[in-house]
Amino acid sequence: MSKPTHDRPDASALLDDRGYRGALLHGQNPALLLESAVRERIVKSYYWNEQCFGLNAATLCDRAAELKFIGGTTGIMGRPTPFLCLALKLLQLVPEKEIILEYLNFSNPDEEEEEEEEGEKVEGNEEEAGARRSGIQDPNANGKLGEFKYLRCLAAFYIRLAWEPVEIFKTLEPLLSDYRKIKRRTKDGFMLTYMDQFIDDLLTQDRTCATSLWKLPKRADLEDRGELEPRESALGDEVDELDIDVSEGSLRSRSRSSRSSSGNRRGRSSSGSRSSGSSGSRRSRRSSGSRSRSRSMDRDV
Numbered sequence: 355m356s357k358p359t360h361d362r363p364d365a366s367a368l369l370d371d372r373g374y375r376g377a378l379l380h381g382q383n384p385a386l387l388l389e390s391a392v393r394e395r396i397v398k399s400y401y402w403n404e405q406c407f408g409l410n411a412a413t414l415c416d417r418a419a420e421l422k423f424i425g426g427t428t429g430i431m432g433r434p435t436p437f438l439c440l441a442l443k444l445l446q447l448v449p450e451k452e453i454i455l456e457y458l459n460f461s462n463p464d465e466e467e468e469e470e471e472e473g474e475k476v477e478g479n480e481e482e483a484g485a486r487r488s489g490i491q492d493p494n495a496n497g498k499l500g501e502f503k504y505l506r507c508l509a510a511f512y513i514r515l516a517w518e519p520v521e522i523f524k525t526l527e528p529l530l531s532d533y534r535k536i537k538r539r540t541k542d543g544f545m546l547t548y549m550d551q552f553i554d555d556l557l558t559q560d561r562t563c564a565t566s567l568w569k570l571p572k573r574a575d576l577e578d579r580g581e582l583e584p585r586e587s588a589l590g591d592e593v594d595e596l597d598i599d600v601s602e603g604s605l606r607s608r609s610r611s612s613r614s615s616s617g618n619r620r621g622r623s624s625s626g627s628r629s630s631g632s633s634g635s636r637r638s639r640r641s642s643g644s645r646s647r648s649r650s651m652d653r654d655v
Contacts, residue, residue, distance in 0.1 A: 376446075376448065377448040379445070379448065379515075379516045380516075380568070384445035384446065384448055384516065385442065385445055385446065387445060387515045387516070387565075387568070388438075388441075388442060388445070388565055389564075389565065389566060391432075392426075392427065392432075392434065392438070392564055392565065393442065395427070395432055395433065395434050396434045396438060396439050396442050399433065399434050399439060401434075401436050401439050402434075402439045402442075402443075405417060405436070405439075406439055406440065406443045409443055409447075410447065411447055411449045411453050414440060414443060414444065414447070415456075415457060415460065415505065417440060418440055418457070418502070418504065418505045418508050419460075419502045419504075419505050421436060421437055421440070421504035421505070421508070422504070422537065423435070423437070423504070423536070423537040423538060423539045423544065424437045424504060424507050424508075424511075424536060424537070424538050424539070424552065424563065425437055425438070425538055425539030425540065425563060425564075426438055426539075426562075426563035426564025426565060427541065427564045428539055428540070428541055429541065430541075432541075432564075434564075435539050435563075437504070437507070437508060437511075437539075437563065438563060438564065438565075440508055441508060441511055441512060441515075441563075441565075444508070444512045445512070445515070445516070448516070451517075454509050454512060454513060455509075455525075457505055457506070457508065457509035458506055458509040458510065458513075458525070458529075459506075460501065460502055460505055460506075503532075503534050503536055503549060504536065506529070506532075506549070507536065507549070507552060510526055510529060510552070510553060510556060511556065511563065513525055513526060514526070514556040514557075514567060514570075515565075515567070515568075519570055519571050519576065520576060520581050520582060522557075522570065523557070523573060523576065523582055524582070526553050526556060526557060527557070527585065529549065529550070529553045530550045530553055530554065531550065532549040532550055532553070533548055533549065533550055534548065534549045535547075535548055535549075536548065536549055536552065538552075557570070573585070
């Protein structure tokens, strides 16, 4: 009897390495990118069994657009958040990179049509609308693309887990200029953070959202290999001007200190000469006084 071609509804096929025949990430089962304890809690959670059942790449986008916060596990029992459940579902589906980039820059089609109409009147909007239609990533990531910020966070989290280092840096670094506020769930409650802070944690930290991230090579090493170009600061020439102002200020302070030290030395030398002159005059006065006294005594004799 031949094996059924359909997938089982539970996650046993994904978590069982012996029978796994799907796509690999970093040469291993994608589910192994999450810790085993976290995976077990996810597949036993209500959200996974109720909301993640039968999702594909299209319907998962709708589910992720409903997210209200990011996070890993909550409470004493370590209950997984919907954000982490959808991340495991993405690892199970392993979508194509074009789909993940669409998640990263997803926007409302109705608003796209309105912006296209306005773009006919205002110069420059046509290029933006064409970029949205083609799925090109916004180089500045200043909120023009990626209307659903938690969908963008989910896509960025998946990219950090699944993609190669060079692709991770090239795709996530432009998002550092996205300064929108996001809500993060912790074990004790909620906290306010920002999109650029979350992206920076993905690029620099070893653990976030109750997940141990695999070791990412340093950017300097990739630059030395020629795989990445040196990163240009978003501030541009302002940083260079600030460095010039700081250097000029240090030079001015040094010149002022040298002038004050030389002035102090001159004052000391002048005071020393004055003191020596005054002592000499006192001595001459004493000697003249003694001579006059001796002369008067001789006359009396």
